[in-house]
Amino acid sequence: MPESPDISPLHEGLVTRSTGSWYDVRVGTRTVPCKVRGRFRLEESDETNPVVVGDRVSIRQLPDDSGVIEDVHERETVLVRRAAGRRVGATQVIAANVDRAWVVQSVDFPRFNPGFVDRFLVMAEVHRIRAGIVVNKSDLLDRRTTGPVMDWVDLYRAIGYPVLLASAITGHGIAEFASELSGHVTVVAGPSGVGKSTLLNAVDPSLDLRTGGVSLKHRKGMHTTTHAVLLPVSGGGYVADTPGLREFGLVDLDPPHLSHYFREIEPFVNECRYPGCTHDHEPGCRVAEAVSEGLVSEERYASYLGMLASLHLGDRDVGR
Ligand SMILES: Nc1nc2c(ncn2[C@@H]2O[C@H](COP(=O)(O)OP(=O)(O)OP(=O)(O)O)[C@@H](O)[C@H]2O)c(=O)[nH]1
Ligand SMILES: [Mg+2]
Ligand SMILES: [Zn+2]
Structure with missing residues (x-):
């Protein structure tokens, strides 16, 4: 029987934006806004999000130039955490098919959070993703902050993790961070307000990512980035900017x-x-x-x- 003419062929693509209801899928040089076929949402019930940035997918194009994600290909790697909020206990996949994961912290506003770092490192080890730590806002190193922050830097370096000190404001460490991103598929994650998006803008100003303030009273970010985006890196590769996380809970671990x-x-x-x-x-x-x-x-x-x-x-x- 001839194929029905209204069934368009499948295209392979890469998910570059995930809002939870809409996804941008890069197919060749085009970006196609897509929805997910309903069954995915229900089948993968222990995951909060069936499709994430970095996923390789098959899509079917609709006449209005949007698309439908028909299939998500098997993931090589995942960065996951225990979800917070409404779906607490569920697994939240933050990004798929990355080979590097940098946890971003700041010297102050918000303060360096070693508990967050340790849980992030454990989850990266569980899923065999090479992890590193960026300590941003190095311009805020002063008499009060230098001692404790440098103790953490020395500790993680001694264990064998790469630790970059950087400042998106002064440019300190940005070239080094850029060269770490080049040629890899990287996810950048951390608490809100540590400067993830500002760092990526410093690496490549054409990204023009939205950045926000930090509450001086609570030393916490304002959750400016609301959904993950996968961005091309000069020299090859991609980097995912992700929304700030309050905590990094363990999953997939006995x-x-x-x-x-x-x-x-x-x-x-x-x-x-x-x-x-x-x-x-x-x-x-x-x-x-x-x-x-x-x-x-x-x-x-x-x-x-x-x-x-x-x-x-x-x-x-x-x-x-
Ligand atoms: N002093 C100083 N401030 C910085 C630096 N990098 C970023 N900031 C400031 O920190 C605030 C938060 O920056 P963002 O880039 O929005 O932080 P984020 O980590 O992306 O936050 P979310 O998107 O909410 O997760 C902004 O006011 C930035 O200007 C830095 O190196 N030094
Ligand atoms: Mg951000
Ligand atoms: Zn023992």
Whole structure:
């Protein structure tokens, strides 16, 4: 039977904008605004969003030049967190098919948040995405902020994570950040107000991303970026700017596996005398020893214990 003439052929594309109801899909050099075929929304019920930036999709074009996403191709990587708000406990995919993930923090307004960083790093390790940390607003380093911030910078560098100090205002570190983005598919995420969009504008002013203020009273951002966008990077590749996140909850993770995702703790895990050691109370635990010997920092060990407790509470941090 001949194909019905009103069924147009499928096109392969890349999702470059995700608003939750509309998606921009890049097909060749065109950008096609698309909706998602209804069944996707219902089938993937434990995810808050069936289609995200970085997804490769098949679309069917409609006569009015919009399109319908018919299929989402299997993802190579995902950056995920436990969703907050209305869908708390559900998995929120932030971006797909990225090979790099930078967590952005700021020196101040808002303050550096190591708990956020540690959870982000764990989730990047779980999904095998190379992670790094950008500490923006280096122009705000002063007598009060320098000590604590540089302690965190030194700690994460010692563990082996790349840490960039940058200022979107003075241009400090921007060339280095630009060269890190070049040739990769990167997601940039972090709390609201740390300067993610301002940083990307500094890398490429033609992006012209909207940026907002920070409440001086609460030292918090205003949630200026409202949906994720995937932007081309000069020299090749893409970078996703994403909306500010209040927290980065764990998903896809069982408590016994947690220690393996702390890079500097992992080498001591196999030296523990008890198989199945939780490394939180067992006498003679090699991890606890490593902490007392200064081989693992108190801060990161505390972070491990905090995450372990939250996973054990049976809250919905626990993965499938
Ligand atoms: N002092 C200083 N302020 C900066 C710097 N980078 C950004 N800002 C300011 O920080 C505020 C927030 O910047 P945005 O780029 O909107 O922050 P964001 O991380 O994209 O925030 P959301 O989109 O809400 O997630 C703006 O007032 C920027 O001007 C910096 O390097 N130094
Ligand atoms: Mg923004
Ligand atoms: Zn142990």
